[in-house]
Amino acid sequence: MNRTTTSPFDIKSASIQGLSLVLRSANLGVIEADLAARVASAGDLFTNAPVLINVAALTADGTADKLELTRLINLLRRHTMRAVGIVGAKGLLLKQAQALGLMEEEEIQPRPRPRTAEPEPEPAQVSVPAAAAGAAAPAQATAVATADLFGDTAVAAPPMAAPAPEPAASAAPATEAQTAPTRVIDRPLRSGQRVYARGGDLVVLGLVSHGAEVIADGNIHVYGPLRGRAIAGANGDAEARIFAAAMEPELISIAGTYRTTDKPLADDVLGKPAQVRLDGDKMLIEPLKS
Template sequence: MTGMQANRNNGKTIEFKGGTLQAMTAVVRDPNVMKLADAMHAMLGGMGEFFAGEPTIIDLSGAALPERMDWSGLASLLRRYGLQPVAVQGIPEAYGDGARKAGLAVLNSDTLKTAPETSPKKVPSAASAISPEATPAAQVAAPAHEPATRTMVIDRPLRSGQQVYARGGDLVVLGGVSNGAEVIADGNIHCYGPLRGRALAGAQGDQTARIFTTSLGAELVSIAGVFRTFERGLPEEVAGRAALITLTGSGDKAQLRLDPLQLG
């Protein structure tokens, strides 16, 4: 191989480009793996691979850390639900070596300042839940809410495995959302067909966001990070019917409300 050929090949071996990574933030308030496993099972109904491989930052800034952290157990538990833990934040320097040995990057405050303010974060935290079906433990780690200004319209049904995110605005789905599909919006979500997948409104923390559907059959709904799953079935008054979903209360008393929606 000539020197020119070698240089040309070496030039294509690797490139570094600036970019942004949209990562979920798991706000963990109690890192005890056993308690966390119970809380996540209550929140998500034991549904494995629920999050479909989303990169995740573990936030322990509000947790009381034990003398010895089970980093491998914590990461393994998150992977069980389809999360891919890539980094940890909010830990004292003394815990850094253990986290790195478990394959987690350690983020400090300077690193976090460079994160784009527009990244949506759905943050499931397995802290104490209101009930097995509704919990404010899933908090949104995001900048102060700015009013939604744009609307995305999807004029086709969404199939299992598909995901649509309306950044900075509302999402309107003219077809249905199948089981295993996911719709996310910083503002409201309007679904004019059957809503059978997952719907997450107010992804940037807008607690006034709402979810509207002409036929409710969702696996999970969320507003501003407060999740509710339906492994035990939907309430009879809204199952398969037009419904409006809103967030009521705040803090530990926040919960989702499902009301029949009168059309016409």
């Protein structure tokens, strides 16, 4: 069917930012107390947030069927969060989730940040005696092992009759295609504004006001006061960092590990140039020194 401009709607792909509630216990009493404490310290971070309930750990240890799913959904609703899907459920729990309108979702593994493949060293020039030339010739047609885009595995390249520079030159565009361009915002962000750099870094050349939110799958650089919320490594990149010329955030988060500033930052970073990074599960906020 040929669509025209008179069509009453369009269907397009879209994605939304949400939360994953990764359960390690089916005890709703313990979950309720901990959730209340976290919500109280997180401001409006969780307000109206869609939530995936991840029960993979409960399924693995055999306690998933003890989870009171309806009660958990109501608990999230009381804290203005909306359960939209379930991850890792099987059997009766999965059927119950589907009956309650939850989507079955696959667990999403964090994507590694693309790395540029290092250039291979030039082969050494070796003099081959004329008598051995016939034996050496077949070696030139042997398949060459080259690193893939992420440097994790070896990929067999087609046999080549002689070394040629073209494949090495064409490797760079393939690597660049895997890296999203850095998104640059050259204006201050006011309260209520939200910017997301999907697949790459975010640079803000000014103020991020209270109530504004900056999100990136990579690093976040704020060349001004950071007074709103900053969420780096949104797709699970634990190597992402947050940099600010004046660190005064409402909330900072890297790869799901977050901290609010209800407890003031240390004097050596509050309102000063600083960076935020993860060391394992620990969040570090450090001064930037020239």
